[in-house]
Each structure stands twice: as structure tokens, then as C-alpha cells.
Amino acid sequence: MARTHKRRLTALMPRTVAAGRRMIWRQQKWKEKFADLSSDGGGGRIKLRGRGLIFSGHHQLLFSFAYLSISSNWFLEKTAFFEAPKAAKQLEKAEAAIIDGIRLGVLPDVVTYNTLITGYCQFVGFDAGYSVIHRMKEAGITPDVVTYNSLMAGATRQHSLPHCLDMLEEMLNMGIIPDVWSYNTLMHCFFKLGKPDEAYRVFHDILLKNISPCQATYNIMINGFCKNGYIHNALMLFRNLQRHGYIPEIVTYNILLNSLCNSRMWKDMMRLFEELRESGHNPNAITYTTIMKCCFRCKRFKEGLEIFMEMKRKGYAYDLFSYCTVVGALLKSGRRQDTNNCIAHMIKIGYELDMASYNTLINWHCKEGKLETAYNLLNVAEERGEDCDKYTHTILINGLCKAGDIDVAQRHLNHMKLMGFDSLVAFNCFINALCKVGHLDYALQVFHSTDTKDSFTYSSLVHNLCKAKRYRLAAKLLLSCIRDGMRTLKADQRAVLKGLSLTGSKWDAKKFKQKCE
């Protein structure tokens, strides 16, 4: 194997001095071409990853590449930090560079095209990625397992199970034998679409086919269980694996920590965090962000901020995720000065903001009552090519509600629904605003006209009905909330109970209390 590789390299080496010069000239030419692709931003972040350096700029693609030292073969390795609308154009440029390379005698290989497919799948879409296959074949290169695995990952990214299965079938038809990663990706796809049973069947398939599962296989299973609400199964699998000598990775811990946090199992989470520290792993930025989020959720602000400081000390905090978490928590707790300071730091670091960070900032402006500034910032985000999402709409609707622009809020809410965004949170904001301005009956009318409600919807109405001394209706709503298996606030229960007994219906109060338990 090593020998054939060496022979290939020698074959590519220049035979004469003149040939050598020509080759250097060609490489120079190609490098210039490459420089043209990645020059116009100069963000200057350099990361070491895989085989080569990744240069990241602000607005443009970022490529990592490696030269096989003597040979003129090259790889485009990984594209990252694309800006979505520019991505297609940049990928076309990259493909043009490949064609140029062929003309200059620098031949692409299957890795080159696999990289391109990954890029198209990630930044444009599955179809764009799949279309590369034809051009790849035209260039005389046969797809391999990695090609199809990349396409399966692309299909999974856009929640397309049919495409994912198609790729597996096409792979089999071509006589390519799927590997662990093909099955890992298929499993991930099933889990993502909320089909844990099918995913589990894929795992059995892996074992039946005598393929040995890798760490990622188990991580995907644990994550899939967690995300589908089977956290106890995930924990059981985790413990079972440990008993069999499996040493969990930091990723495994992060998956479990996050879902323990989301299911409010704080104590178990802290215990697992201790275990992580004892295991000799170093917590990474993701671990810290998760733990921080947990602290903020239990209202332990001081502890959360201490973790943020620890992150900063270790050099992890130069990360938009952690800043958004902290700013979000500070905003919620109403610490204006701290929020402003934190945002100033975040801006100073100068990272390219993504939609989540813009949303954080837009929410900040809304909370400050500067709706106009919020809308201006939204324009900036859109000009930079970010698409607003359900969070953006919800934040703006909430901002409009809080500013008293109920009519505009309602129009925006309808607009949001028409665009196909999930709007329950925005709906809750709207209901709450209607109650606050005294349109309780209209709020109830809107409430009854829809099927999707959650504990927030009920809580707003119950709270405001109590304030209006309409205890019987409040009790009725609270009970139907409990009947549907939703969480209720203790404060709401107390308010209803107190109201019922104060208004003289002791019997109602007693019955209500019984039903609550």
C-alpha cells in the first residue's frame, strides 16, 4: 500500500529542471487562484484542523487545504463559515478552480469532489450536492462510500428520510458496501424525524451485518433517545456501556448534561458534571455553556456568572453561544447595566453575528423599548444575508405587545402563521397582552378558537382571570390544564383557591383542591 503510494508520488515528480520550474509555476498559478477565492475578508482566524490550516475570513468561504508535499495533488478539505446566500456562488468558484486545476495539470480526486458535495449539501441543499455526482463522473471519478455518506448526511440535515434511503439504495446498487457511518447517519435521520423504533432497528442491522459500532454510534443513540423523550433509556444505555468498559467521550457527557438540564433533573446533572471532572476529561466550551444555562434556569445567577468567568479564564468565552446565553439571562433578570457591558464585550470581539445573536440583540432593543432600533438591526441582519426565523418574529411580536401596539402585533402574528412558522410562543405573548390591556373576553375567544395551547397559555389566562376576580372560570381552566397533563404554577393554584374561598364558595374551593391532587 505504502509502496504504491510512493510510486504515484515519484511518477508525479518533475523529471527535468525545466519541468520542475513549470510545475512550480503551475502551483503558483493555482495558489493565486486560491488566494482570490479567500482573500476579500481577512477575518484572520486560523484554526488547526485535520490535514491543514483553515483560514477564515468575514464574508467569504474558508477553505482548508493541504499539499502532499512533493506531488502537486491537493485537497480542498472542508468548507466552513460560509454565508448562506453567497455559498452557492463561492462553491461555483471552487468548482471553477477545480476545472482550472485540471487544465493546469493538477488533477482532482475523489476527496476533492466529496468535499465539494459536503459543501453543497451543507450550504445550498441536498439537490445541489447530488447534482455534483454527474459532474464528478464526467471528470472520470467514481463516487465512493464517503460520497454517499456525505449525501446521506445532507439529506438528514434537511429532514429528508426518502432522500436518505434513496442514497443508501443507490450505494448498494452501485456495489458500494455501506460502512458504520452510513448506518450512523440513517439512524440519526430516523431519530431526527421522531422515529426511535426505526432507528433502533438500524442499530440491530449494524450488529447483524457484523459491522462494529463506533463511539459515534452510541453517541447518536444516546442523543436520539434524549431528544425523543426517553432520557431514562439513554441513561441506562450509558451505564450499561460503562459497565462493559466503555469510556465515554466529552460529547457523550455533553449530550446527557444538556438533556438532564432540559428535563429539569438538576441534581442528576450536577452529579454527572462531577463525574465528568473526575473522569479526567476537560470540560469544553459546550459543557460550560450547558452548565451555565442550567444555573440561569434555576435562578442561580451568581453561580452561572462564575462559570462564565471560569470560561473566560480558560479562553473558551470567545464564543457567541456563551455570550448569547449570558445576555439572555441578564436581560431576563433585568440587570440593565450588566447586559450593556456584556453586549459591549461581545461586539468588541468582533465575530460575524448569526441570526441567533441578532435575535438576542433585537430582543435587547425591544426590552429597552427601542422598537425602531430593533427593526433597523433586523434590516442589517437581512442585508447581511441572514434569514429571520420564528425567534425573530416572536421577539418582535412580543416587543409590539409590550409597547402596546396590539393591532400591529396581531397582524404580525397572522403574517407569521401564513409564512408557516410555529407560532405558539408568539400566540401566548399576544394572549397575555390582550389580558393585560383588559380585553379578557376577546382573549378567551381567541383562546377557544385554537387547538394548540400549552401551560403558558393557561397560566396567562388563569392569572388574569384571578385578577379580574373571575375565579370559577379560572378554576375550570386550571383543571383542564392539569387534565391535559401540563405543568401548572403553584402560585396560580394558590390564587384560585384563595379566591374561591374568599368569594364564599367554600364547597367549590374544597372540590378544586381535591381535583388538583
Added chain:
DNA sequence: ATAGGGTTAG
């Protein structure tokens, strides 16, 4: 290639 951020009631 598997893990983290941003929206609502009190």
C-alpha cells in the same frame, strides 16, 4: 459526520 446559544406566564 454525534454535543451547546436566541422567544412567552409568575
